[in-house]
Amino acid sequence: MDINDGFFSGITHQNLEQDFKLLKAALDASVTGIIITDNGLPDNPIIYCNKAFEDMTGYQRSEIIGRNCRFLQKDDREQAARYQLGEAVANGNDAVVEIRNYKKDGTLFWNELYLSPIYNDNGQLTYFVGVQHDITLRKRAEEELKANQAEMEQRVEDRTRSLREKEEYLSSIFETIRESLMVLSPELKVLTVNHDFIKTFKVSKEETEGKQLYELGNGQWDIPELRRLLEQVLPTNNPVVDFEVSHDFPHIGKKLMLLNAHRIELEGEYKDRILIAIEDITDKREIEQRKDDFLSIASHELKTPLTTVKGYVQVMDKLVAKTGDEKLHNAIEKTSVYIDRLNNLITELLDVSRIQSGKFKIYKEPFSFDNMVQNAVNSLHQASPSHHINVIGETGIEIVGDEAHLEQVMINLLSNAIKYSPDEKEVDVQLSVVSNFVKVSVSDKGLGISREEQKRIFDRFYRVGNIQQKFPGMGIGLYICSEIIKNHGGNLWVESEPGKGSSFSFTLPLTKSDLEEDAK
Amino acid sequence: MPNKILICDDDEGILDLLELVLTDEGYSVVAELNSVKVSNLIQKEHPDLIILDLWMPVTSGDQILKTIRNTPAISELPVIVISASNDGKAIAQEAGATAFISKPFDIDEMTGKVNEILSSAQAK
Numbered sequence: 001m002d003i004n005d006g007f008f009s010g011i012t013h014q015n016l017e018q019d020f021k022l023l024k025a026a027l028d029a030s031v032t033g034i035i036i037t038d039n040g041l042p043d044n045p046i047i048y049c050n051k052a053f054e055d056m057t058g059y060q061r062s063e064i065i066g067r068n069c070r071f072l073q074k075d076d077r078e079q080a081a082r083y084q085l086g087e088a089v090a091n092g093n094d095a096v097v098e099i100r101n102y103k104k105d106g107t108l109f110w111n112e113l114y115l116s117p118i119y120n121d122n123g124q125l126t127y128f129v130g131v132q133h134d135i136t137l138r139k140r141a142e143e144e145l146k147a148n149q150a151e152m153e154q155r156v157e158d159r160t161r162s163l164r165e166k167e168e169y170l171s172s173i174f175e176t177i178r179e180s181l182m183v184l185s186p187e188l189k190v191l192t193v194n195h196d197f198i199k200t201f202k203v204s205k206e207e208t209e210g211k212q213l214y215e216l217g218n219g220q221w222d223i224p225e226l227r228r229l230l231e232q233v234l235p236t237n238n239p240v241v242d243f244e245v246s247h248d249f250p251h252i253g254k255k256l257m258l259l260n261a262h263r264i265e266l267e268g269e270y271k272d273r274i275l276i277a278i279e280d281i282t283d284k285r286e287i288e289q290r291k292d293d294f295l296s297i298a299s300h301e302l303k304t305p306l307t308t309v310k311g312y313v314q315v316m317d318k319l320v321a322k323t324g325d326e327k328l329h330n331a332i333e334k335t336s337v338y339i340d341r342l343n344n345l346i347t348e349l350l351d352v353s354r355i356q357s358g359k360f361k362i363y364k365e366p367f368s369f370d371n372m373v374q375n376a377v378n379s380l381h382q383a384s385p386s387h388h389i390n391v392i393g394e395t396g397i398e399i400v401g402d403e404a405h406l407e408q409v410m411i412n413l414l415s416n417a418i419k420y421s422p423d424e425k426e427v428d429v430q431l432s433v434v435s436n437f438v439k440v441s442v443s444d445k446g447l448g449i450s451r452e453e454q455k456r457i458f459d460r461f462y463r464v465g466n467i468q469q470k471f472p473g474m475g476i477g478l479y480i481c482s483e484i485i486k487n488h489g490g491n492l493w494v495e496s497e498p499g500k501g502s503s504f505s506f507t508l509p510l511t512k513s514d515l516e517e518d519a520k
Numbered sequence: 521m522p523n524k525i526l527i528c529d530d531d532e533g534i535l536d537l538l539e540l541v542l543t544d545e546g547y548s549v550v551a552e553l554n555s556v557k558v559s560n561l562i563q564k565e566h567p568d569l570i571i572l573d574l575w576m577p578v579t580s581g582d583q584i585l586k587t588i589r590n591t592p593a594i595s596e597l598p599v600i601v602i603s604a605s606n607d608g609k610a611i612a613q614e615a616g617a618t619a620f621i622s623k624p625f626d627i628d629e630m631t632g633k634v635n636e637i638l639s640s641a642q643a644k
Contacts, residue, residue, distance in 0.1 A: 296606070299604070299606070300575060300604045303604035303623050303624060304531050304533075304534065304604055304623065305531075306624045307531075307533075307534050307537075307604065307623040307624035307625065308531070308533030308534050308536075308537050309624075310625075310626075311534070311537040311538075311541065311624070311625070311627050312537060314626065314627045314628070315537070315540065315627065343624055347606075351606075361607070361610070363609050363610050404609075404622070
C-alpha cells in the first residue's frame with residue numbers, strides 16, 4: 001500500500017506517522033470489515049484487519065493475522081464464489097463475490113466481499129484489499145422471498161394440477177357413465193354431450209355441441225313435454241326427476257326415455273346451466289314386458305293342470321264321502337288346502353310382476369263384504385283347524401271392489417296371523433263401518449313385530465329377520481295386500497308389540513252408492 | 521230330455537273333468553278340444569249352455585263368444601267363460617259372458633253356476 005498516492009501526496013514525512021494512526025483509527029471506526037493480504041508472502045496471509053472485521057467474524061486480531069482468508073469458510077469449501085476469488089487472485093483482478101463465511105462460534109454469515117488488487121510502482125501485485133459486508137440479513141430476506149416465490153409457484157402448480165385432475169376425473173365420469181348426459185346453457189344451447197349421448201342418438205359431437213337444442217337433427221328434440229320440463233328447471237330450481245318421455249326419432253326409431261334434469265350451481269361460476277340425464281329405458285321396458293308376458297303364460301300354464309288336479313281331488317272327496325272313510329277324507333281335505341296354497345303362490349308371483357310394471361289391475365263389482373270375509377275365514381279354518389277365528393261385528397254392506405283380490409288380502413292377513421301365533425289359538429276379525437269407510441282388523445296374540453320391522457314389512461321381498469328360517473314364505477304377501485288396498489283407495493296398517501301380538505287393519509272407502517245400498 | 525252342455529277347452533284334463541262332473545250332475549255333455557269346431561257343433565247339437573275356455577289356439581274363447589252374441593238365432597245362449605288368466609274376467613265380461621269362473625275352480629261352484637243359469641233360462 002502506498003499512502004503517498006491520492007490526496008495524501010505532498011505531506012511531510014514527520015506527519016506521516018500521525019496520518020497513518022489517523023487513517024488506522026478511521027479504518028477501525030468503519031462498520032465495514034477490511035482486511036489486507038500480502039501477496040508477496042507465502043499463502044497470501046492476512047496482514048491487516050480492522051475492528052469491524054473482528055466484530056464481524058468473532059475472531060481476535062491475534063487469531064486473524066497471518067492466516068489465509070480461506071479459514072473463514074471452514075469446511076464449506078465447495079462454493080462457486082471461492083473459484084471466482086481464486087481466479088481474481090491468480091490474475092490480479094477485482095472481484096465482487098457473495099460468499100458463505102463462518103464466525104468463530106460456527107454461525108454462518110453471508111459476506112459480500114470486494115476484492116481489489118494493489119500494485120507497486122513497478123506494476124507488481126503486492127497486496128489485496130478485501131472490503132467486507134455482512135449481508136446475512138439481506139441474503140436471508142432474499143432467500144425468504146425466493147422461498148416464498150417458489151412456494152407460491154408450487155402452490156399455483158399444485159392447484160392447477162389438482163384442477164386439471166379434477167376436471168379429468170369429472171370428465172372421465174361424464175364420458176364413461178352409461179347414461180346420456182347433456183349440459184345446456186340458459187338459452188338451451190348444447191354446451192356438452194357425453195359419449196353415451198353420441199352413441200345412443202347416433203349423432204356427432206360437432207353437429208351437436210354449440211347448437212340450439214330444439215334445432216338439433218331437424219328439430220327431433222323439439223318435444224313438447226321436454227320443452228315444458230326445461231322451462232321450469234331454471235326459474236324454479238326444481239329438479240325434474242324420472243320424467244318419462246316417449247318420442248319417435250326420425251333415424252333411431254321410437255325411444256322411451258327417463259329424463260332427470262338439474263340446475264348446475266357451483267359458486268356462481270356454473271350458475272344457470274342445466275344438466276340433463278337421459279336414460280334410454282326402451283329395452284328395459286321391453287324386457288319388463290317380456291317378463292310380464294312370460295309370467296302371465298307361466299301362471300296360466302301352471303294353473304291349467306292345477307285346475308284338473310283340484311277338480312279330481314274334489315271328485316275323489318265326493319266318492320270317499322259315500323264310503324265314510326274318515327282318514328281318506330282328511331287326507332283329501334289336506335290336499336285341497338295345499339292345492340289352494342299353490343294356486344295363491346302362483347297368483348302372487350304374477351301380481352308382483354304386474355305391480356312392478358304398473359300393470360296391476362283390479363276389476364270392481366258389487367259384492368257382499370261380510371260374505372267375502374266369511375269365505376276367507378272358512379277357507380283358513382279348513383286349512384288350519386287348530387286355530388279359531390272369531391268374526392266380531394259386521395258391515396252389512398255391499399261394496400264395489402275386486403272381490404277376488406280383497407279375499408286374497410283377507411286370506412293373507414289371516415294366514416299371517418295364524419302362522420305367526422303358533423302357540424295362541426285365537427285370531428280375531430273385527431268388522432265395522434267407520435264414517436264412509438269399512439274397516440277390518442285382524443288381530444293375533446302371537447310373536448308381534450318390532451317398531452323397526454313394522455316400517456318395512458310392506459316392502460317387496462322383505463322378511464322379518466329372525467323368522468326367515470322358522471316360517472317359510474316369499475315376503476310378497478303384505479306387499480301385494482298393501483297394493484290391492486291402495487288400488488281401492490284404502491289404507492292398510494299395522495299395530496304391534498313384540499311378544500304381545502299384531503293387529504293388521506285396513507279401511508276401504510265406500511262410494512255414495514254403497515251407502516245408499518246399505519240404507520235400503 | 522236332459523239339458524245339453526257344450527264344453528270347449530284345449531286342455532284335455534279339464535275337458536274330461538268337466539264332462540265327468542256335469543254328466544254326474546245329469547246333463548248331456550258334448551266336449552270339444554278344437555275351438556274351430558264350436559260354431560258347427562252349436563248348429564248341430566243345439567246346446568242349452570256353453571262352457572268356453574278363453575286362451576285357445578286359432579279361435580279364442582272371446583272370439584267365439586262375440587260371434588255367438590252377434591248371431592241372432594243364438595245371441596241369447598248362456599255362456600260360462602272359464603280361464604286361468606288374470607285378465608280373464610274383464611275379457612269375458614266385455615265379450616258378453618253370462619258368467620265367469622276362474623281356474624282353478626271349485627266343482628261345486630261350477631255345477632252350482634250351471635244349475636242356476638239353466639234353471640233361470642228354463643223359467644223364462
